[in-house]
Amino acid sequence: MITFTINDQKVTAKKGWTVLETAREYGIEIPTLCHHPAVKPSGACRLCMVELKEKNWSKLVASCIYPVAEGINVYTETPRVHNVRRWILEMLLASCPASPEISALAQAHGVVSTRFKIHDPSQTCMICGLCQRICEEVVGLSAIAVVDRGVHKKVGSPFMRPTDVCVACGCCLTVCPTGAMKDIFDTVRGEPKMPLTQLAM
Ligand code: SF4
Numbered sequence: 001m002i003t004f005t006i007n008d009q010k011v012t013a014k015k016g017w018t019v020l021e022t023a024r025e026y027g028i029e030i031p032t033l034c035h036h037p038a039v040k041p042s043g044a045c046r047l048c049m050v051e052l053k054e055k056n057w058s059k060l061v062a063s064c065i066y067p068v069a070e071g072i073n074v075y076t077e078t079p080r081v082h083n084v085r086r087w088i089l090e091m092l093l094a095s096c097p098a099s100p101e102i103s104a105l106a107q108a109h110g111v112v113s114t115r116f117k118i119h120d121p122s123q124t125c126m127i128c129g130l131c132q133r134i135c136e137e138v139v140g141l142s143a144i145a146v147v148d149r150g151v152h153k154k155v156g157s158p159f160m161r162p163t164d165v166c167v168a169c170g171c172c173l174t175v176c177p178t179g180a181m182k183d184i185f186d187t188v189r190g191e192p193k194m195p196l197t198q199l200a201m
């Protein structure tokens with residue numbers, strides 16, 4: 001077992017656990033978006049940042065991908081953590097401004113506006129890739145792809161052509177943290193299509 005502290009509380013974790021897994025084990029809240037316990041973490045959204053402190057230094061790390069280590073001191077609610085969280089939420093408000101889920105999350109953290117440029121006011125997808133990872137790692141299919149690069153990056157079916165690979169299990173809809181998959185889903189599936197209301201929502 002590995003012993004360290006979170007917010008000055010002594011905690012123990014199994015080798016290979018992440019800081020986030022340990023925090024959740026102890027009921028310590030850390031906000032996340034792209035994390036799901038059923039798939040490997042990707043570190044895409046950075047909302048789960050925490051601060052590691054020693055005597056003469058400190059650094060911010062993404063808790064969902066940071067492995068536990070003996071003797072580290074983790075803090076989840078420092079001014080630096082709050083600043084980076086607010087900054088990330090502002091970025092998300094700009095990148096997916098039409099997502100009610102992101103607006104509500106930002107508001108819950110006191111963020112109601114963004115200083116960043118909004119390129120597409122109708123955008124809801126944060127391109128976290130969670131839907132793709134669930135489809136591949138849990139369902140065992142490759143019905144979703146992240147295509148293009150930079151500002152043109154988007155989520156859809158491979159080559160952006162509707163695919164018969166999708167079995168309409170609804171897993172991607174269930175895990176999507178922004179609600180974007182509701183809009184993208186019909187572009188992923190080939191015919192015949194089942195109404196969204198009959199899938200897991
Ligand atoms: S559709 Fe949802 S889960 Fe998929 S990349 Fe976009 S925000 Fe993430």
Ligand code: SF4
Binds near residue numbers: 135139165170173188
């Ligand atoms: S509904 Fe289709 S695209 Fe979504 S996880 Fe299931 S198989 Fe993959």
Ligand code: FES
Binds near residue numbers: 031035047062
């Ligand atoms: S939840 Fe850790 S990076 Fe997204």
